Each structure stands twice: as C-alpha cells, then as structure tokens.
Amino acid sequence: xxxxxxxxxxxxxxxxxxxxxxxxxxxxxxxxxxxxxxxxxxxxxxxxxxxxxxxxxxxxxxxxxxxxxxxxxxxxxxxxxxxxxxxxxxxxxxxxxxxxxxxxxxxxxxxxxxxxxxxxxxxxxxxxxxxxxxxxxxxxxxxxxxxxxxxxxxxxxxxxxxxxxxxxxxxxxxxxxxxxxxxxxxxxxxxxxxxxxxxxxxxxxxxxxxxxxxxxxxxxxxxxxxxxxxxxxxxxxxxxxxxxxxxxxxxxxxxxxxxxxxxxxxxxxxxxxxxxxxxxxxxxxxxxxxxxxxxxxxxxxxxxxxxxxxxxxxxxxxxxxxxxxxxxxxxxxxxxxxxxxxxxxxxxxxxxxxxxxxxxxxxxxxxxxxxxxxxxxxxxxxxxxxxxxxxxxxxxxxxxxxxxxxxxxxx
Amino acid sequence: xxxxxxxxxxxxxxxxxxxxxxxxxxxxxxxxxxxxxxxxxxxxxxxxxxxxxxxxxxxxxxxxxxxxxxxxxxxxxxxxxxxxxxxxxxxxxxxxxxxxxxxxxxxxxxxxxxxxxxxxxxxxxxxxxxxxxxxxxxxxxxxxxxxxxxxxxxxxxxxxxxxxxxxxxxxxxxxxxxxxxxxxxxxxxxxxxxxxxxxxxxxxxxxxxxxxxxxxxxxxxxxxxxxxxxxxxxxxxxxxxxxxxxxxxxxxxxxxxxxxxxxxxxxxxxxxxxxxxxxxxxxxxxxxxxxxxxxxxxxxxxxxxxxxxxxxxxxxxxxxxxxxxxxxxxxxxxxxxxxxxxxxxxxxxxxxxxxxxxxxxxxxxxxxxxxxxxxxxxxxxxxxxxxxxxxxxxxxxxxxxxxxxxxxxxx
Numbered sequence: 001x002x003x004x005x006x007x008x009x010x011x012x013x014x015x016x017x018x019x020x021x022x023x024x025x026x027x028x029x030x031x032x033x034x035x036x037x038x039x040x041x042x043x044x045x046x047x048x049x050x051x052x053x054x055x056x057x058x059x060x061x062x063x064x065x066x067x068x069x070x071x072x073x074x075x076x077x078x079x080x081x082x083x084x085x086x087x088x089x090x091x092x093x094x095x096x097x098x099x100x101x102x103x104x105x106x107x108x109x110x111x112x113x114x115x116x117x118x119x120x121x122x123x124x125x126x127x128x129x130x131x132x133x134x135x136x137x138x139x140x141x142x143x144x145x146x147x148x149x150x151x152x153x154x155x156x157x158x159x160x161x162x163x164x165x166x167x168x169x170x171x172x173x174x175x176x177x178x179x180x181x182x183x184x185x186x187x188x189x190x191x192x193x194x195x196x197x198x199x200x201x202x203x204x205x206x207x208x209x210x211x212x213x214x215x216x217x218x219x220x221x222x223x224x225x226x227x228x229x230x231x232x233x234x235x236x237x238x239x240x241x242x243x244x245x246x247x248x249x250x251x252x253x254x255x256x257x258x259x260x261x262x263x264x265x266x267x268x269x270x271x272x273x274x275x276x277x278x279x280x281x282x283x284x285x286x287x288x289x290x291x292x293x294x295x296x297x298x299x300x301x302x303x304x305x306x307x308x309x310x311x312x313x314x315x316x317x318x319x320x321x322x323x324x325x326x327x328x329x330x331x332x333x334x335x336x337x338x339x340x341x342x343x344x345x346x347x348x349x350x351x352x353x354x355x356x357x358x359x360x361x362x363x364x365x366x367x368x369x370x371x372x373x374x375x376x377x378x379x380x381x382x383x384x385x386x387x388x389x390x391x392x393x394x395x396x397x398x399x400x401x402x403x404x405x406x407x408x409x410x411x
Numbered sequence: 412x413x414x415x416x417x418x419x420x421x422x423x424x425x426x427x428x429x430x431x432x433x434x435x436x437x438x439x440x441x442x443x444x445x446x447x448x449x450x451x452x453x454x455x456x457x458x459x460x461x462x463x464x465x466x467x468x469x470x471x472x473x474x475x476x477x478x479x480x481x482x483x484x485x486x487x488x489x490x491x492x493x494x495x496x497x498x499x500x501x502x503x504x505x506x507x508x509x510x511x512x513x514x515x516x517x518x519x520x521x522x523x524x525x526x527x528x529x530x531x532x533x534x535x536x537x538x539x540x541x542x543x544x545x546x547x548x549x550x551x552x553x554x555x556x557x558x559x560x561x562x563x564x565x566x567x568x569x570x571x572x573x574x575x576x577x578x579x580x581x582x583x584x585x586x587x588x589x590x591x592x593x594x595x596x597x598x599x600x601x602x603x604x605x606x607x608x609x610x611x612x613x614x615x616x617x618x619x620x621x622x623x624x625x626x627x628x629x630x631x632x633x634x635x636x637x638x639x640x641x642x643x644x645x646x647x648x649x650x651x652x653x654x655x656x657x658x659x660x661x662x663x664x665x666x667x668x669x670x671x672x673x674x675x676x677x678x679x680x681x682x683x684x685x686x687x688x689x690x691x692x693x694x695x696x697x698x699x700x701x702x703x704x705x706x707x708x709x710x711x712x713x714x715x716x717x718x719x720x721x722x723x724x725x726x727x728x729x730x731x732x733x734x735x736x737x738x739x740x741x742x743x744x745x746x747x748x749x750x751x752x753x754x755x756x757x758x759x760x761x762x763x764x765x766x767x768x769x770x771x772x773x774x775x776x777x778x779x780x781x782x783x784x785x786x787x788x789x790x791x792x793x794x795x796x797x798x799x800x801x802x803x804x805x806x807x808x809x810x811x812x813x814x815x816x817x818x819x820x821x822x
Contacts, residue, residue, distance in 0.1 A: 015449045017439030018623060020431045024454075028428030038426045039461070041454040043435075050450070212429060285691070285699030288713050292695050292799045293766060295715065302699050302711040355704060388703045 003063035003174050005036035008054060009043040010069035010079060011153055023068050023158055030162065035176030035226070036064065046070070051082035059087070059144035064170065066162070069153030071136040073115040079150055080139075083123045087143045091121040097128055097137045104135050129165050133157040140169070147173060177226035180233065183252040184220040184240055187261060187397050188378065194220055197243045207236065215389055216260060220244070246406045249397070261396055262290050268403035269296040276399070277337035279329055279344040281305060282354070282363060282380070282391035287345070290392055299337040305347075322346050322364045323375055330368035341402075342368040345395045347380075357383040363391050365398045374402055374409050414474035414585050416447035419465065420454040421480035421490060422564055434479050434569055441573065446587030446637065447475065457481070462493035470498070470555030475581065477573070480564030482547040484526040490561055491550075494534045498554045502532040508539055508548045515546050540576050544568040551580070558584060588637035591644065594663040595631040595651055598672060598808050599789065605631055608654045618647065626800055627671060631655070657817045660808070672807055673701050679814035680707040687810070688748035690740055690755040692716060693765070693774060693791070693802035698756070701803055710748040716758075733757050733775045734786055741779035752813075753779040756806045758791075768794040774802050776809045785813055785820050 007024045014021050024041045031038050039062065044050045051070075058065050070079035084091050098120035105112040119136045122128060129138035129149075134157040140149045149166055151158045170176075186194065191211050198220070203209055208223040220240065224233050234254075241248055250258035258264065269276065277299040280287050288300035330342040347354075349361030360381035367374040376398045380390045401409055418435045425432050435452045442449050450473065455461045462481075469476050481490035495502050509531035516523040530547045533539060540549035540560075545568040551560045560577055562569045581587075597605065602622050609631070614620055619634040631651065635644050645665075652659055661669035669675065680687065688710040691698050699711035741753040758765075760772030771792035778785040787809045791801045812820055 014436075015439060015452065016443045017436040017441075017449070018621070020433045020436035021452070022431045025425075025428040025431035028426060030428075032427045038428070039456065039458070041426065041432070041452070043452040045450065047450075210429070280696070283700070284703050284708075285696030285711050285713070286703075288696030289694070289700050289799065292697075293795050295762075297695075298715045300696050300713040302696070304706065304709045351706075384704050388700065 002035055002037040002177065004039045004061075005031045006040045006042070006058055006062040006065045007031075007038070008058065008065060008067040009041070009153070010046070010051065010067065011043070012045045012076070014043045014069075015045045023153065023155055026155070026159065027066055027068075027162065030167070031064075031066075033178060033181065034167065034171065035174075035178040046076040046078055048078050048082055048085070051078060052086045055082060055086040055143070055148075059146045059148070062146050064147045064149070064174070066149045066151060066166070068151050068158055071119065071138065071150065071152050073113065073118055073135070077118075080118075080121055080123060083126075083141070083143075083148075083150070087123070087141075089123040089125060089141075092124050094120050094122045094128055094137075097122065100130065100132075100137060101135055129161060131157060131161055133160045138165075140166070179226055180224040180228065181253050182222045182224070182233070182237055184222070184237070184244060184248055185217045185250045185252065185258070185260075186220065186244055186247040187217055187249055187393055189218060189244070189247045191218060194218060194244065198240060201236075201239050201243060203236070204232075215386075216393060217249075246401060246408045249400055249404075261393060261400060262294070265396060265400050265403060266291075266294050266296075268400075269294070272403070274341055275339045276341045276343060277333050277339035278342070278395070279303075279333060280392075280395075281345050282347045282361065283345060283388050283395065286388055287343075287392040287395055290396070298339045299333075301333075319364070319377065322348060323366060326364055326366035327368065327373050330366050330373065334368055340370065341399065343395055343399055344368070345391060347391070354387065355384050357381075357386075361387060363394055365395045367398050367402055369402065372411050374398060374411050376401075376410065413446055413448040413588065415450045415472075416442045417451045417453070417469055417473040417476045418442075418449070419469065419476055419478040420452070420564070421457070421462065421478065422454070423456045423487070425454045425480075426456045434564065434566055437566070437570065438477055438479075438573065441578070442475075442477075444589060444592065445578065445582065446585075446589040457487040457489055459489050459493055459496070462489060463497045466493060466497040466554070466559075470557045470559070473557050475558045475560070475585070477560045477562065477577070479562050479569055482530065482549065482561065482563045484524065484529055484546070488529075491529075491532055491534060494537075494552070494554075494559075494561070498534070498552075500534040500536060500552075503535050505531050505533045505539055505548075508533065511541065511548060512546050540572060542568060542572055544571045549576075551577070590637055591635040591639065592664050593633045593635070593644070593648055595633070595648070595655065595659055596628045596661045596663065596669070596671075597631065597655055597658040598628055598660055598804055600629060600655070600658045602629060605629060605655065609651060612647075612650050612654060614647070615643075626797075627804060628660075657812060657819045660811055660815075672804060672811060673705070676807060676811050676814060677702075677705050677707075679811075680705070683814070685752055686750045687752045687754060688744050688750035689753070689806070690714075690744060691803075691806075692756050693758045693772065694756060694799050694806065697799055698754075698803040698806055701807070709750045710744075712744075730775070730788065733759060734777060737775055737777035738779065738784050741777050741784065745779055751781065752810065754806055754810055755779070756802060758802070765798065766795050768792075768797075772798060774805055776806045778809050778813055780813065783822050785809060785822050787812075787821065 009021050013019050028038045070077045122139050126139040126141040131137050136152050138151040151161050206225045210221040212219040252258050275296045275298050280302045285302050291297045326344040326346050330344045333342045344366045346364045347361045353359040360379050363378045363380050365376045378394050380387050420432050424430050439449045481488045533550050537550040537552040542548050547563050549562040617636045621632040623630040663669050686707045686709050691713045696713050702708045737755040737757050741755045744753045755777045757775045758772045764770040771790050774789045774791050776787045789805050791798050
C-alpha cells in the first residue's frame with residue numbers, strides 16, 4: 001500500500017473560480033510519480049474555523065498533506081494561525097525567518113512593511129522551509145498520522161520549494177515505491193486510431209495504459225509498477241513504437257529527455273545546420289510563432305487565400321495541381337530566402353469549410369530540400385482554431401519526418 | 412447571507428493530476444455570479460466509502476452542492492451508488508432515462524453496450540435531468556440541508572446542463588442576490604501601474620476591487636453588491652476609465668458585450684471595411700495567428716532579424732532611424748499588398764537580450780494609414796514567449812487605438 005497524500009489549497013481566488021487550481025494538478029503528478037496515492041484535494045477560503053476543522057480531519061486520515069496558500073502578510077492569510085488552533089501549538093517568532101524576509105526587501109531597496117513580520121511567526125515545533133524565491137518561508141510538521149507541509153500558493157515559489165526542499169525530505173521519510181511512466185508522443189493520430197493500432201499488443205495486467213489528448217500531441221502512457229524488469233519494459237515500449245510507427249515523434253521516460261514537436265525539430269535542425277523558410281495559409285503565422293527562438297527559421301509568409309494565389313486553386317482544387325503549385329511556390333521561396341529547406345502549406349476548402357467546426361479542409365504540404373520535394377496531405381476538422389493549430393503541427397511534422405529519416409516519406 | 416455552495420468533483424484523472432479541475436473553476440464563477448457563496452471544493456477518486464461520507468458531510472453543511480463525474484457506465488462510476496448508500500435511497504430503474512440512452516446509441520447506429528443500462532438507475536425520489544448532449548442523464552435531489560445536483564464530468568455536457576437546466580431551477584429555489592461584476596480590460600499597464608493610477612479614486616467599502624493579470628490583458632474587476640444604484644455604479648466605472656485612459660480597450664458588464672483585443676479590433680475593421688498587412692519581427696507570426704478568421708488581414712511577413720534588414724539597424728539602433736526604416740518598409744508593403752493599413756514591428760535588442768528573461772528589448776511600431784504614419788514604442792521584458800506575446804499585442808494595440816480614435820496617438 002502506498003502512503004496516502006492529500007492537497008489542501010487555500011484561497012478565495014480558487015473558490016470564486018478566478019483561477020483553476022493548477023497547483024493541485026501539478027503536485028498530484030509529482031506525488032503519484034514518487035509513489036504516493038493521492039486521495040483527496042480540498043480548496044477552502046479564508047475562514048479560520050473551516051481551516052481548523054479540515055486540518056484536524058486530515059491529520060487523522062492522510063499520511064502526508066501539502067497545503068498551499070495563506071502564508072502571505074495580510075489579515076486573510078490564516079494558515080499559521082489555523083495550525084496553531086488546530087493542534088494547540090502557539091506561534092513563535094523565528095529570527096532566521098525574519099532576517100530572510102528583511103533581507104528580501106533590503107535587496108530590492110524597499111522598506112519592509114510592518115505586516116510582513118507576521119510571516120516570521122511559525123507554529124511551535126515546526127521546521128522552517130527557507131524560501132529564496134519569495135518573501136514567506138514555508139514550514140513542515142507532524143500532526144497525528146500526517147506529515148504536513150505548508151507552502152506559498154505562488155506557483156513558481158511552490159514548485160521550486162517542492163522540488164528542491166520537500167521531495168528529498170519526503171523520500172527520506174516515507175518508504176516509497178515509485179512507478180515508472182513512459183509517454184509515447186504522436187501526432188496525426190486520434191485516440192481511437194491509436195487504440196485500434198495497439199489492439200494486437202498483449203499488455204500485462206500490472207501495466208496501466210492511459211491516453212492524454214492535448215492540443216499539440218496525443219500521449220500514450222504506460223505506467224509500470226515499481227520493480228518491473230527493464231528489458232520487459234523496453235520490449236513492451238518497442239512493440240508500441242512499432243505499431244504506432246512514423247507517427248511517434250518522441251518517447252519520454254526511456255533514455256534521453258524529449259520535448260514537444262518543435263523541440264525535436266529544433267534539435268535536428270541545429271545538428272544538421274539547416275535553415276528553413278515557410279509559406280503558411282491555414283495556420284496563419286502559428287507555425288512560425290511556435291518556432292520562437294529558433295534561429296534556423298529565416299522567413300515566414302502568410303497570404304490571405306482570397307487575395308493571393310490560392311483563389312483559382314480552390315476553384316479547381318485537386319491534389320495534383322495544388323501540389324505542383326505548392327512546389328512552384330517553394331522553388332521561388334528557396335531562391336528569394338536563401339533557406340536550405342522550404343515548407344509550403346496550402347489547403348483545399350472554402351471560407352465556410354474553414355470556419356465551420358463541422359466541416360473539414362484538406363491540407364497539402366510540400367517540403368523542398370536541396371534536390372527532393374516531399375509531400376503530405378491530411379484532412380483537418382474542428383473549430384477554426386483547432387484547424388489552425390493542426391495545420392501548423394502537421395506541416396511541421398513533414399519536416400520532422402524528413403529530419404528523422406522516416407522511410408514513409410512520399411516524394 | 413448568501414446561500415452556501417460546494418463543488419464535489421469525482422475522478423481519478425483529477426486526483427492523479429492528469430487534468431486540472433477546470434470544471435470547478437467554471438462552476439464557481441457561475442455560482443458566485445448568481446449570488447451563492449462558494450465555501451469548498453473537494454475532489455475524490457473512485458472509493459465508495461470516501462464518497463458516501465463526503466456526501467453525508469456536505470448534506471449537513473452546504474445549501475447547495477454540484478457534483479460532477481462518476482455517472483459513466485463503468486464499474487468505477489460510483490456516484491449513484493454512493494448517493495443510495497449515503498441517504499438510504501435504493502436505486503430505481505428509470506424507463507425514460509433508459510429510452511434516452513438507447514436512443515443516443517441508435518441515432519449513431521451503434522449497439523448499446525449492456526453496461527450503459529446502469530446509467531438509467533437513479534436514487535429513489537431524485538429528479539432526472541435530461542441530457543441531450545451525451546449518454547448519461549444527471550439528477551437532482553434534496554438531502555438534509557443541501558440541494559444536490561449530479562452532472563456528468565465531461566465539460567461540454569456539464570456546462571450545457573448547468574446553464575440550461577440547473578440555473579433556472581436554482582434561481583427559482585433560492586432567494587439569490589446576485590452581485591454585479593464589471594471588468595475593465597487594459598493592455599500595456601502592469602498591475603502595480605494600475606494600482607498607482609487608481610489610487611486617487613475613493614472606492615466605497617461595499618465595492619470589491621480585484622485584479623486579474625492574464626497573458627493577453629490585465630483585468631481590473633469591480634464587484635458591486637446586489638441593489639447598488641446604477642448611476643453610482645456608472646460613475647465609479649467612469650472614474651476608473653478616466654484614470655486608466657487610453658489603456659482601456661474594453662469594459663465588460665456595462666452595456667454591450669466585449670471581447671479580447673482581437674475581437675475589438677475585428678469589430679472595427681469590419682465596420683470600416685479596412686484591410687491590413689503586417690510585418691512582424693519579435694512576435695514571429697503570432698500577431699497574424701491571433702487574427703485567425705479575420706479576412707481583413709491580407710498578408711503577414713516575418714523575417715529573421717539577422718538575415719533581414721534589421722541587422723544593421725540593431726548595430727546603430729536609435730528611435731529615429733528605426734522608425735524611419737519601419738516607415739519605409741510600411742510604404743513598400745502598402746504598395747505590394749494593396750492593404751489600406753500596414754503595421755510594421757521592429758525592435759532594438761540583440762539575440763541575448765531577446766532570449767534572456769532578465770533582459771528587455773525595445774519594440775517599435777509603425778501604423779501607416781492612407782495619409783498618416785502613427786508610431787508607438789514600448790519596453791518589453793520577460794521570458795522569450797512573453798516577449799513574443801507582448802510584441803503581438805502591443806503592435807495590435809496601436810491599430811486598436813487608431814480604430815478607437817484615441818487622442819494620444821503620436822504621428
């Protein structure tokens with residue numbers, strides 16, 4: 001049995017829905033990854049009584065609880081006071097915490113407001129958690145069955161503190177059996193298409209299969225229990241890779257770290273010292289925008305289909321003439337931009353088909369290299385912003401396949 | 412005192428952090444807007460005992476509770492069973508629910524799996540909530556002090572059912588005093604700059620002031636209590652508008668509906684039948700991408716600073732020559748694109764300054780109309796993706812100011 005883990009978030013901005021509690025989602029992922037079973041999330045506002053009762057309840061039922069928020073200097077920041085009430089531990093002045101808070105203001109040439117003194121008052125017997133990313137220290141303590149950790153709600157501070165201070169403490173305190181997560185990232189296949197492709201694979205009962213369809217990729221997740229043999233793991237992942245084939249652009253959790261599609265393309269463009277120019281239509285600048293910071297992107301052009309060259313194409317659209325037009329545009333662009341590679345995106349579909357979420361367009365991509373012209377085409381459906389995003393990704397994916405030397409490339 | 416409101420979310424995908432509980436945030440906003448006080452959010456997984464105890468607790472302490480998730484056909488969908496246990500109400504077969512579920516499958520030419528029959532079993536005495544957006548009906552019932560509403564966790568279904576079925580029921584059942592929210596949307600000012608500008612305004616104690624800094628706009632929120640006089644409200648909002656001046660691009664909650672910056676620009680471009688071409692640098696396609704679906708955008712070009720014309724500009728950067736270069740580019744673009752308006756974006760800053768989150772660049776914008784050339788410049792800081800996004804917005808904002816005839820425009 002894994003130790004149980006709860007998350008308590010404090011803040012009116014969560015209760016009123018001004019923000020979604022993304023801290024809780026982030027903390028849950030980390031807790032699950034290191035071997036806890038997350039049993040409950042709770043969010044409350046700045047009512048002292050509610051907080052006191054909740055802390056007492058949690059101290060009876062959970063092995064570990066991370067509480068975020070309520071450590072600020074204002075009167076509605078009640079966490080330390082609630083802990084003091086719940087477990088009968090008076091607040092004590094912590095000189096080191098106070099020096100750190102003063103230092104934070106001094107470094108910024110600001111006078112410390114009197115109210116910040118409050119942040120140096122910690123419950124008796126708790127351990128301070130130094131916070132060099134913000135004003136307030138966190139603290140940790142045992143109450144009943146539960147190891148409590150109190151962290152600021154500011155995501156940046158919370159994440160730093162959890163990773164660098166809390167995780168090592170928890171790993172030392174609990175006997176954890178972390179499971180191993182492998183994520184296979186694909187583009188161009190929906191969840192049900194993936195399901196069908198992997199149907200022939202026999203998945204051992206201990207291995208948990210999951211999917212996560214994001215805007216930019218579909219992730220197929222395999223969660224292996226603690227101690228699962230490495231070779232059996234590698235073999236199962238290889239079976240998945242084989243079945244999903246060229247659609248796989250990266251695998252997380254094996255050897256090297258991987259990133260998103262742009263990361264994978266960027267890595268290879270740099271390695272091979274290549275440059276790129278693009279002509280976008282359906283993605284309308286989004287392909288270029290996704291490549292921010294990539295110096296190999298020399299030029300990007302978008303032209304409104306109705307004023308540009310596509311008007312007549314749409315009227316007489318067929319794969320052959322769209323592809324040959326795209327190729328002609330690519331040749332021109334290669335000359336004018338001086339880029340080694342040129343990616344040209346066109347689509348067949350009228351204005352209504354592009355806007356209507358129940359209609360689809362057909363996307364045509366051409367990648368011109370030094371001496372070969374590669375092609376791909378895809379049907380793209382959904383709301384206009386989804387079509388835009390898919391167009392950016394699917395055009396870029398033709399480049400990715402070329403860079404990864406996929407045999408399926410069609411020239 | 413407003414009636415109290417809790418949200419209970421059921422689902423392992425929330426507890427394991429695969430998704431953030433955005434349903435809870437959405438429901439909270441709706442509940443607050445119609446006059447409830449949200450007191451707690453809880454998320455649990457598929458443990459029957461946990462659910463039973465929680466439902467009993469909530470029935471003692473809240474006036475209303477919306478529960479999402481756990482209504483599916485599989486064995487880990489436990490909501491109805493938990494309600495049956497918690498309140499001693501046997502599950503009963505609902506013939507109409509069953510007919511609806513069968514119909515859902517029939518319409519899609521699919522055979523209804525036997526497991527879906529479960530979704531037609533509802534706790535004795537509960538009222539079915541018909542769901543034409545998915546397979547499972549919701550249900551509602553009174554238990555103890557609390558009005559419970561059970562809805563599917565799929566966001567689309569949940570939102571439809573809440574808006575169209577639940578809100579009218581709750582408004583009839585509870586005496587609600589909705590407060591009135593006015594949101595003033597600005598661009599180009601940080602939270603602290605806004606604070607400083609509005610300092611001279613005397614805000615009545617009953618009016619709640621809040622801020623929300625998103626990636627694309629900063630929202631200044633004024634929450635007026637139920638029954639606050641209309642003229643006093645309008646006067647206070649006018650004072651805010653006056654102080655924040657030209658930075659305000661839209662106000663939500665007064666008369667007309669407003670949207671984001673692109674929405675405001677789009678509305679006016681269409682009204683005045685104008686067209687636009689853009690040259691992007693720091694935003695690298697993102698400005699064009701934000702305008703997806705806007706047919707007045709005829710052309711957009713991005714060129715890598717180091718290969719294009721900016722290289723020498725950066726070396727000898729000063730406002731005057733950057734602005735005159737931008738103007739020359741705009742004139743060329745106006746001729747070649749045939750657009751009525753041309754927006755050109757350049758920036759001063761080297762590669763390191765652009766990438767480093769602790770450095771800033773200076774953004775220069777030029778808007779060329781039929782006969783005038785308007786200008787703006789801004790310092791832009793932060794991580795590269797923030798710089799990119801800010802550049803897209805601040806360039807677009809020069810166009811917005813022109814379209815709204817702001818007197819501050821500098822030509």
